[in-house]
Amino acid sequence: MxxxxxxxxxxxxxxxxxxxxxxxxxxxxxxxxxxxxxxxxxxxxxxxxxxxxEPVARAITDAVALGDTGYPAGTGYAEALAEFASKRWGWDGLAVERTAIVPDVMLGVVEMLKLVSGPGDPVIVNSPVYPPFYQFVGNMGRPIVEAPLGPDFRIDFAALEEAFGRAVKGGARPVYLLCSPHNPTGTVHTATELADAARLARTYGVRVVADEIHAPLLAGGVRFVPYLTVPGAENGLSLMSASKAWNLAGLKAALAVAGPGASDDLARIPEEVSHGPSHVGVLAHTAALRDGGxxxxxxxxxxxxxxxxxxxxxxxxxxxxxxxxxxxxxxxxxxxxxxxxxxxxxxxxxxxxxxxxxxxxxxxxxxxxxxxxxxxxxxxxxxxxxxxxxxxxxxxxxxxxxxxxxxxxxxxx
Missing domain, CATH: 3.90.1150.10 (Aspartate Aminotransferase, domain 1)
Structure with missing residues (x-):
């Protein structure tokens, strides 16, 4: 490996x-x-x-030649991601049975927030952060609570704890929407930082949803740590996709991945959500992860x-x-x-x-x-x-x- x-x-x-x-x-x-x-x-x-x-282009043209443009089916995408995660990140615990296909990462975030929170429940973000976090979360009727990054663009844990403390008041069910690697700063959170974030979230009863769309895109010598691999992240949810790394934004497909403590949550995702991804997109993303290394x-x-x-x-x-x-x-x-x-x-x-x-x-x-x-x-x-x-x-x-x-x-x- x-x-x-x-x-x-x-x-x-x-x-x-x-x-x-x-x-x-x-x-x-x-x-x-x-x-x-x-x-x-x-x-x-x-x-x-x-x-x-080339493997992605071939998968698309083969599908078109066959007229294979129907609805997505099967677990090939999740299996390819599990293989990629094992080889690239040393993560052998990505369980295919704890995944679900979603249209793209941000719509997947929306579905995960629906599973573990309700309208009016706060969502904590590390600003400055990807603008659609504000747009999608706001459109769901969930207020944003900012925990700004430190001057070094790394997680400021004093700010994060303060934000968690504010978010849980009044019986709310807050969610920490973690951007990892972080957009726009390019910060790649360390295993220690992620474990500290998971511990803090557990202490305050905050659920974590991690946007890990940029995970394959690392500078030389940098290691990516999947959030679900750190201690305390067992009830976390992650969104992953080949979209950014292989330039597939127009071929919609992503995967929601649940930690072992969140499998029951993911099982409640509506069946119709799986109709949203493009079948050709799923084929393209699968080929990218499997053959595009x-x-x-x-x-x-x-x-x-x-x-x-x-x-x-x-x-x-x-x-x-x-x-x-x-x-x-x-x-x-x-x-x-x-x-x-x-x-x-x-x-x-x-x-x-x-x-x-x-x-x-x-x-x-x-x-x-x-x-x-x-x-x-x-x-x-x-x-x-x-x-x-x-x-x-x-x-x-x-x-x-x-x-x-x-x-x-x-x-x-």
């Missing part, structure tokens, strides 16, 4: 992030490429600029290169923009507060630089003054994005904060 981190670099020729030109990408009709005009570089929503992994390793090596590239470019051209290299995800969380801008940095970079990034304000407390950048693209487009961001500041948005004028970087390709 291979549980060691990746150490061997993958040759550039196999890097899926270098496979597509900007011209090819602009032919796509998805949200990333159709929300903004063609003069904008889109480095915002979580879509990757990659071709499909080599492609994933090539992607991860390319993401490591892109993190280093971004750090070098910022240090040289935008030193006032701070960014801690992420341990996971393909996202970069850029601290622009020292730029002394008159408005939201995402707006400045879009309007003056024609680079689309996610504004930090939507991520809750701690997000103001930050932007989120999607690094799952070519090095050339990252380089061009930093060039445009630098020019945007030269044009009046904090010119004193960078050096040497507009950098002589490579043009977009």
């Amino acid at each position: 291979d549980t060691s981190p990746r150490e061997t670099p993958v040759p550039d020729g196999s890097n899926p992030l270098r496979s597509l030109s900007l011209e090819q990408l602009r032919k796509r009709t998805s949200m990333k490429w159709r929300t903004y005009p063609d003069d904008v570089l889109p480095l915002w929503v979580a879509e990757m600029d990659v071709p499909l992994a 080599d492609w994933l390793d090539s992607l991860l090596a390319g993401l490591d290169d892109n993190r280093r590239l971004l750090a070098d470019l910022l240090a040289e051209h935008l030193p006032a923009v701070r960014c801690e290299p992420a341990q996971g995800t393909y996202l970069a969380w850029l601290d622009c507060r020292a730029l002394d801008l008159s408005g939201d940095p995402a707006t400045v970079f879009l309007e003056r630089g024609r680079v689309a990034l996610n504004s930090g304000t939507g991520f809750g407390t701690g997000g103001a003054g930050f932007v989120r950048m999607n690094l799952a693209t070519s090095p050339e487009l990252i380089t061009e994005a930093v060039r445009r961001m630098t020019v945007a500041l030269l044009d009046g948005g904090g010119a004193a904060q960078h050096t040497g004028g507009a950098p002589a970087l490579q043009p977009e390709q």
Whole structure:
């Protein structure tokens, strides 16, 4: 069983992030490429600029050739996830019988919250955090209680305990919605941190639902620990998917996984929820987990290169923009507060630089003054994005904060 981190670099020729030109990408009709005009570089929503992994493409085309486009059935997806979890994370306890297919991770979160809480019950989150947490939870009539991360973007356990204490008042049934790995910061929680969170949740009677969609996306040398593997997490629930790691957002399918103490809860999920996932999506996700490991390793090596590239470019051209290299995800969380801008940095970079990034304000407390950048693209487009961001500041948005004028970087390709 291979549980060691990746150490061997993958040759550039196999890097899926270098496979597509900007011209090819602009032919796509998805949200990333159709929300903004063609003069904008889109480095915002979580879509990757990659071709499909060959085993995934083959699974889809084989299904189409057979007309195999009906309703999902069977446990192949869960079996593939269990095999992947054993090989990649050393988790041999993912029980197929304690899983359920759901349309996607966020709709799975909704279903898990329905199982263990009711309208009016609080949901605790570690802000700044993925904006749909606020949107979906709010639409369910459940108030959000924030437990902000510490300055190092790790769980602040004093803040978490205080939030738990507030949430349980009045007989509520609160839920801790854990983002692991964390979006947008890229923090990968350690086994100790997760066990401490589980212990605290047990003490206060808080149920835990973990969004682990970014679990396969780790920087070199970083280890992911599934929440359900730590002591005290037996009554936890997790949502997992191949969506982020293999760029399958348009092929809806995810899995809810229950700890042994939550199997009765998961058994109460309505049967009709299993009708929501796409059958072709289930086939694609299964193929990714089962046969897409080599492609994933090539992607991860390319993401490591892109993190280093971004750090070098910022240090040289935008030193006032701070960014801690992420341990996971393909996202970069850029601290622009020292730029002394008159408005939201995402707006400045879009309007003056024609680079689309996610504004930090939507991520809750701690997000103001930050932007989120999607690094799952070519090095050339990252380089061009930093060039445009630098020019945007030269044009009046904090010119004193960078050096040497507009950098002589490579043009977009």
